[in-house]
Amino acid sequence: MTKIALNLLQLLLILLTYCFLIYQVWRKQKKxxxxxxxxxxxxxxxxxxxxxxxxxRRIPNFxxxxxxxxxxxxxxxxxxxxxxxxxxxxxxxxxxxxxxxxxxxxxxxxxxxxxxxxxxxxxxxxxxxxxxxxxxxxxxxxxxxxxxxxxxxxxxxxxxxxxxxxxxxxQKPWIKILSYLCVIVAIGSVFFAINNGYRAALQHGPTLVATTKQGEVFTATSHYLYQFDAQGQVQNQYSLETLGIKDLTDLYALDQNQLLIADWQQGNIQRCQLDQSRCDPLPSFQHNSPESPMFKGAFKFVVDAKHNLIYATDAGWHRLLVLDQEGRELESTRGKDLLLCYPNGITLNNDGKLVVADSNNLRILTWSTNRQGLNLIPDQSIDMIQSPRPEIRCTPQEEPRSEIPLVRLFQAQFERDMEYELKGDAIALEPAHEGRVFPIFLQQDNQGFWWVLVGDRNFNRDDLLRFDPDWQNPILVNLPGSEDISHIAVGSDQLILTQPSRYRLFSVSLNDLTVKPFGDDRFEAMMQQEQQAKSNLWLLYLFSLLVPLLGLFGLIVLVIFDLQQQWADIIKS
Missing domain, CATH: 2.30.29 (PH-domain like)
Incomplete structure (x- = not known):
């Protein structure tokens, strides 16, 4: 901060010196x-x-x-x-x-x-x-x-x-042509670089994972959906572009040929028939306007097959939704006083209870479900921090939206809809690392143990904790590397983890907590290809940034030469 202040002071002194010299010229001219x-x-x-x-015949300094x-x-x-x-x-x-x-x-x-x-x-x-x-x-x-x-x-x-x-x-005609060419190349390269940088930044390895009751595993990268058997052998690869999926935020495996996929960009849930290579929004979402989607930003969901319901956490609106199988909203927790604050992971326990990671409230909530959905008041709250609990302020900032579309778009992009404040220290549970107090995802295995992913305030550098069925005796699972974990899913005898930055999947044994890579040699080769594609985009991005600099250098050379030509023409006249 001090260095920045000194630089600003130097700049101010230079500006003031120049202004003083200009003032002196004005004063002397007037005199x-x-x-x-x-x-x-x-x-x-x-x-x-x-x-x-x-x-x-040098050009004078005018x-x-x-x-x-x-x-x-x-x-x-x-x-x-x-x-x-x-x-x-x-x-x-x-x-x-x-x-x-x-x-x-x-x-x-x-x-x-x-x-x-x-x-x-x-x-x-x-x-x-x-x-x-x-x-x-x-x-x-x-x-x-x-x-x-x-x-x-x-x-x-x-x-x-x-x-x-x-x-x-x-001006010489060829100078004009070259200058236009330099400007066009420079501007075009800037847009080309922005496009390549944006595409490279969006490319990632496996981020989401889901399992079926038979133990099959599905995972998604930025471009493909992969299907494995329980041993990690790749069965199929599906292009997300072919399926019509733009930006995945969650997926749920119904069986080996059917998935429900959450698309945050379109704000809907889609049913995918993998044997037909097509995905269609649930009937209720087909009539939603893109300008007023049901979900705002990232959201997660779970299917209650017993009651034919879908439960979804909507982080953008800080609420829990109950939907029917066609996507119609039945119930919502959002009211004047928010119950949830940036909720994320959601699952059903072995008894059919709904369990939600209330991330920014540093806790996990459970609800009893029924055919009508759920009661708005949870029946249990489990803190992911030690006592004493800090004071948390999470209040909505709901301002009336403008009727002007352009103003409404600006409001949606830049105005805050939530004021969040954490007063006091949030102390992590005993086995977790310092600062990792925000529960993100959670799953219960067939033995009743709870698996919870807790991260820091930026939701990265995560710890994986295993709890007893009654949420006691947390154990920290030692994971390879320090990269963030993006998602978890429980299979028949293993927990699957995704690490998008390393383009890898890991499995954790439910019995002895051993960790090993998941996936066969074919999957590893596919990940290497995706990594190489991302590296190529970054190289193209860096090269695209160099071209505008070359164009600017060429333009400067043309400016100097043009001035020399003008001066030469003047003194020859």
Whole structure:
């Protein structure tokens, strides 16, 4: 923070120094004009800058801060005056009978020289040339070139000196073509780089996992859905694009050919028939408007086959939903006082009770279910932290939405709908690492043990804890590596974990808690291909970032060359 403040202070000092120099120029110009006006000689005065054409023919620095100069003209003569102490000093004098003037007006699509008035004095005292060229331009009160003022000055000087008209200095056609090409390539490459970077960032390994009662395993990466048998042999690979799925947020396996998939981008639940390679939204979701989806952001769900219901946690709206098999909303916990705060994982225990990971409230809640859904008041709360429990504030910020679509879109993207505050220290349970107090996912195995994934505030660097059936005696499962775990699912004799950053699946034995990779050599080769595709996108992204820099460098070279060509055309005229 101190380094940033020092850098800002240095920048401010530079800016103030420059402003002071500009102020000094303005003050000196004003003082010099007032001094010239006091001469009362009937001459006209204009603040200018001028320079003599030298032998090197280098482009002069038109924006250099220098001592103010006044051009005094009229009565068949002209001269330049500067102030030395309290007196005016003449630096240059022109005889109107022996001086030709010409106005140069440069036209360029890149950057152009200011309008210049050339004074050519015949019978020059300079022995190296038979004449001397001086270039003038009028300045504004801050000493910068003023093209309009220069034109007006030339129009007045035409009646005093020997005018030769106005010359237009045009840009070379090939410079214009190359400059356009550089700009198009640079802008196009920026958009190309953004697209590749976005695609590369969205590519990931297995994030979601689901199991069937027969022990089959399903997992999804950014592009494919994979089906395994219980031993980890790949059975099938399905393209998510072919299935019509855009962004998965959860999946539930009904059997080996049917899945329910949560698509957070479309805000719906879809039923997938894998043998037909197609997915269709549940009937109720087919009539939902994309502008007002039932779910907001990520959501998880579980199917209650006994009561033909679907329970879903909606993290965006901080609620628990009860849906029928067609997706119609039957019940919701969202009210004035929120019960849940960013809920995530949801499951049914072996007795049919609903269990939810109430993540930002640092607890797990259970409900008793029935044919009508559930009671809005949970029957049990299990803290994922030690006592004392910190004070948690989780309140909705519900403001009326604008009727203007563009404003409504802005509100949806940038306004907060939740104010969350955690007062006090949240102490992790004894086996978990410090700070890992947010329950994310949970599952119960066939022996009654509970498996809970707890993470830090950013929901990464997770710990896997196993609890007794009565939520006692938590045990920390040692996992390979320190990468975050994305999802868990219980099979017949194993727990499957996903690690998207490493493009790997792991299985944890329900008996002895041993951890080993899940998947065969074919799956490993497929993951290597997906990793390589992501690496290629990142390389393409980095190369795409280099192209605009090359385009910018080419544009700078063209600007310099264009200025040199303009100046060369002027001095040759």
């Amino acid at each position: 010099l004009l007032k001094k010239c006006a006091s001469l009362n000689n009937g001459m006209r005065h204009c603040c200018v800058k001028y320079f003599k054409q030298d032998k090197s 924006y250099r801060i220098s001592k103010p100069v006044v051009l005094e003209y009229g009565y068949n003569r002209g001269r330049c005056l500067i102030q030395e102490g309290k007196k005016l000093k003449e630096t240059l004098q022109f005889n109107t009978q022996q001086t030709k003037i010409i106005l140069f007006h440069a036209k360029s699509q890149l950057v152009q020289l200011p309008n210049l008035i050339r004074f050519t004095s015949e019978n020059s005292e300079d022995e190296s040339v038979s004449y001397a060229n001086y270039y003038f331009f009028a300045t504004n009160p801050f000493g910068r070139p003023d093209n309009q003022k220069t034109k007006q000055l030339f129009a007045q000087l035409e009646f005093i000196f020997k005018p030769e008209g106005v010359r237009v200095v045009k």
